[in-house]
Amino acid sequence: MVKLRNWTLTAGGDEYSAPECRPLCAGGEIDSHPRFSVGGRVVTSAIRFARGNVIKTENTTYQLVGPPCDHFVESVLHKHGLMFNGDIGPIVEYLS
Numbered sequence: 001m002v003k004l005r006n007w008t009l010t011a012g013g014d015e016y017s018a019p020e021c022r023p024l025c026a027g028g029e030i031d032s033h034p035r036f037s038v039g040g041r042v043v044t045s046a047i048r049f050a051r052g053n054v055i056k057t058e059n060t061t062y063q064l065v066g067p068p069c070d071h072f073v074e075s076v077l078h079k080h081g082l083m084f085n086g087d088i089g090p091i092v093e094y095l096s
Contacts, residue, residue, distance in 0.1 A: 004028035
């Protein structure tokens, strides 16, 4: 399973599209991916399914490792009054 460290969730697709039309993607430092070097920054394709610390895109399954990046915690979670709890996994469930 491909691992993402120092991860974040972000909107993918065309920046000129309405926010509600942009797919949810993950980004972070990659580990154990056959096409990318370890530590390189990537943004996934659209997330199709997520639960706990596992996300699935069209072709790849990723494990979110460790806490999210500081920017994500401050700009997304805290802004909405949410806290990160790594014990239960960052994502309860998401289906696109």
